[in-house]
Amino acid sequence: MTDTMRAAGISRFGGDVGPLELDAPRGPGPDEVLVEVRAAGVGNWDDIARNGEWDLGVRPPMVLGVEAAGVVTAVGSAVREVAVGDRVSVHSAPLRTQGAWAERFLVGAAEVAVVPEELRFDAAAAFAVPALTADQTLRDAVDVRAGETLLVHGAGGVTGRLLVALGAHYGARVIATGGPAGVETLTALGAAQVLSYSDTSWPDTARELGVDCAVNAVPGQAELVLTTLRDGGRLATITSDPPAATRGITPVEVYVAPDGPRLARLLGLLAAGTLPLEVGARYSLDQAAAALAHVRRGTHGTAIVVTSQ
Numbered sequence: 001m002t003d004t005m006r007a008a009g010i011s012r013f014g015g016d017v018g019p020l021e022l023d024a025p026r027g028p029g030p031d032e033v034l035v036e037v038r039a040a041g042v043g044n045w046d047d048i049a050r051n052g053e054w055d056l057g058v059r060p061p062m063v064l065g066v067e068a069a070g071v072v073t074a075v076g077s078a079v080r081e082v083a084v085g086d087r088v089s090v091h092s093a094p095l096r097t098q099g100a101w102a103e104r105f106l107v108g109a110a111e112v113a114v115v116p117e118e119l120r121f122d123a124a125a126a127f128a129v130p131a132l133t134a135d136q137t138l139r140d141a142v143d144v145r146a147g148e149t150l151l152v153h154g155a156g157g158v159t160g161r162l163l164v165a166l167g168a169h170y171g172a173r174v175i176a177t178g179g180p181a182g183v184e185t186l187t188a189l190g191a192a193q194v195l196s197y198s199d200t201s202w203p204d205t206a207r208e209l210g211v212d213c214a215v216n217a218v219p220g221q222a223e224l225v226l227t228t229l230r231d232g233g234r235l236a237t238i239t240s241d242p243p244a245a246t247r248g249i250t251p252v253e254v255y256v257a258p259d260g261p262r263l264a265r266l267l268g269l270l271a272a273g274t275l276p277l278e279v280g281a282r283y284s285l286d287q288a289a290a291a292l293a294h295v296r297r298g299t300h301g302t303a304i305v306v307t308s309q
């Protein structure tokens, strides 16, 4: 008899999200790990995968989801990073068999990180993609250094908040753009100054403050952020909208990549309270469409998860 599992995803690219009943993943290959999923993250990027604009290497019927946390139930013969019974978090892409919105998730051993015991599965699940994105942007793309002035545009989101807290952790003077409700939160995360994005003069104010490097997290606004930078500054955008190079600035496009060891380090910072991750709502796998709709409506910096329990 074939082993099946409950999951959520799409039966065609661009179609609605719904429950799926699929074959459970095969056993792990030498470098793979099978995870019993306790929670999986839901983000804007899942809508991009739903539309077929993020090629995860799987065609419908396709389980969505690229981040999860759970318990390791089997490991491949060459796996040394984790063992059966470990609590892990993972961002995986391209997908080995299917996505994370499921009871089981087959991933690469190099993609997983052990979760510190004080962290809950739902926070550990929803942390993987935004935290890796923030760190890869700040360290690899703009290479922010202590004492520099860093602008984070779109700081109110889940990834945005992590960019602010990590930028401050790396010693930058962080200028953040946020909504009126975000000033207190962003200041507590380490922003030296919060500029209201509803005031259209915020780019002028930022320019006057002297921006060395900047990260854009608002779709279509990298060009605007570029105007705030000093000549020779560094710009990264995470919303696929890099402007042309100008004034000694060569904008960099960032796409999150799996990295288990880096995720382990970042989970340590989450457990220590240095980084934030607030879970705003939990949905069952059967309600995955509602979870994604919630993300589309906006969550004001809180993360959304689906669980199979």
Ligand SMILES: NC(=O)c1ccc[n+]([C@@H]2O[C@H](COP(=O)([O-])OP(=O)(O)OC[C@H]3O[C@@H](n4cnc5c(N)ncnc54)[C@H](OP(=O)(O)O)[C@@H]3O)[C@@H](O)[C@H]2O)c1
Binding pocket: 043, 044, 045, 129, 130, 133, 153, 154, 155, 156, 157, 158, 159, 160, 161, 177, 178, 179, 180, 182, 197, 217, 218, 219, 237, 238, 239, 240, 254, 255, 256, 298, 299, 300, 301, 302
């Ligand atoms: N390239 C990658 O690998 C990658 C990885 C992760 C995320 N992303 C993308 O990066 C973007 C941000 O991610 P996220 O996780 O932070 O999203 P999110 O949690 O949905 O947050 C988006 C935030 O943007 C803020 N915002 C909306 N309009 C704004 C404006 N005009 N000016 C300034 N801020 C504005 C809102 O803040 P308020 O609540 O304060 O209004 C909102 O909370 C998304 O488009 C996501 O798809 C890309």
